[in-house]
């Protein structure tokens with residue numbers, strides 16, 4: 425269970441936060457001053473700390489400095505009153521993960537805490553590489569499995585470059601373990617006690633993305649209500665992982681290149697030059713060389729990234745590794761689901777070895793997960809595997825952005841059809857059509873419970889009723 429520590433002298437807020445996080449299944453501890461917080465972090469390791477800035481006795485900044493000394497990787501979110509952005513930024517310079525301006529709403533809290541916990545997981549679950557460490561793997565260690573000649577090359581390369589501060593480009597098809605390798609490099613680098621921040625370059629509009637990276641000053645663009653510290657600045661001393669770098673826009677590429685070359689940049693709308701010492705790891709499943717030829721990727725940035733390139737082979741080209749991977753995942757899921765699968769029947773193993781694995785290790789992992797759950801005994805049989813190519817299971821998305829991109833892609837296909845249908849009596853626009861279909865489906869899904877449906881759709885019950893009337897959606901509970 426992940427553990428959260430809350431430090432604030434406002435008892436009411438502490439009470440709310442304890443309930444908020446306990447309900448979501450986290451272990452929560454709390455206290456009202458900095459001195460007690462330090463005693464707590466001395467004895468217990470936390471996954472996230474929420475720290476008030478203004479407290480009697482030891483203030484938030486001093487507490488933060490002391491916490492960073494004992495729990496270097498635990499993300500700390502500093503909570504501070506509105507109008508004190510400067511102190512919040514000061515806190516971030518001292519290693520706070522981010523800040524929350526009071527009063528904050530639940531959504532903001534949930535999003536920020538979720539991000540911080542995700543980063544915490546990436547940093548704390550050490551990735552071990554075969555042949556590297558002589559110590560037995562500790563709890564929370566993730567292993568890279570595979571003995572194939574190509575994988576051995578990969579391990580050798582990681583060993584040679586992890587400790588040097590060079591930029592590394594990791595390539596390979598989807599699901600081949602690029603993120604895993606990036607984390608392994610980080611865990612074996614001198615920067616392992618500093619931040620590891622992933623940045624997904626896909627499917628984020630340009631201005632937003634640049635502000636994510638470089639931050640912005642208040643008023644830099646519409647909606648920029650307060651100064652925002654970007655990932656480059658936040659990650660000073662640490663490692664930034666650009667995932668899906670092939671999707672980065674040309675204008676962002678130019679800015680990133682400049683930052684890599686000179687170690688400096690400006691926040692959006694800002695004039696002050698900020699220095700950041702950041703190591704870059706990048707990954708892509710696209711052919712960057714081709715992207716360069718087509719003018720979609722800057723050649724100078726490509727060469728800079730490619731100084732050291734690690735390529736991960738697709739699973740179908742290292743079939744010998746499948747038994748070891750299968751065994752590893754069986755062990756992992758046995759632990760997670762408290763099952764006791766011991767081995768895989770010969771027929772099932774043959775099946776695994778003869779399949780082409782378009783989704784690579786991720787697909788194998790999901791396949792084993794399902795088989796462990798279905799097997800209900802100690803053997804996995806062929807019938808527990810769902811891997812024939814006819815089988816169109818929903819694809820497992822690695823990130824929210826990937827999922828969003830896929831939804832957008834499917835919408836592209838639908839829009840021409842929708843256009844043909846719109847402007848009938850009750851549907852004046854595409855939005856109407858989509859809204860009608862969505863509202864009807866969600867209502868059905870909720871057994872026509874309007875309270876539930878409204879919550880799921882994120883609208884008020886009144887708005888829902890309005891839509892039902894407009895689109896003539898009737899249900900037995902319409903009068904409820």
Ligand SMILES: Nc1ncnc2c1ncn2[C@@H]1O[C@H](COP(=O)(O)OP(=O)(O)OP(=O)(O)O)[C@@H](O)[C@H]1O
Nearest residue numbers: 567568569598599600601602603604709785786822
């Ligand atoms: N060699 C390996 N040993 C053990 N687990 C692996 C290995 N390679 C990949 N995995 C697991 O497979 C899953 C997918 O790996 P990862 O997310 O690193 O792939 P990726 O190349 O980044 O994929 P994508 O391009 O889709 O983002 C993860 O759960 C990872 O832990």
Ligand SMILES: [Mg+2]
Nearest residue numbers: 602603667822
């Ligand atoms: Mg990935």
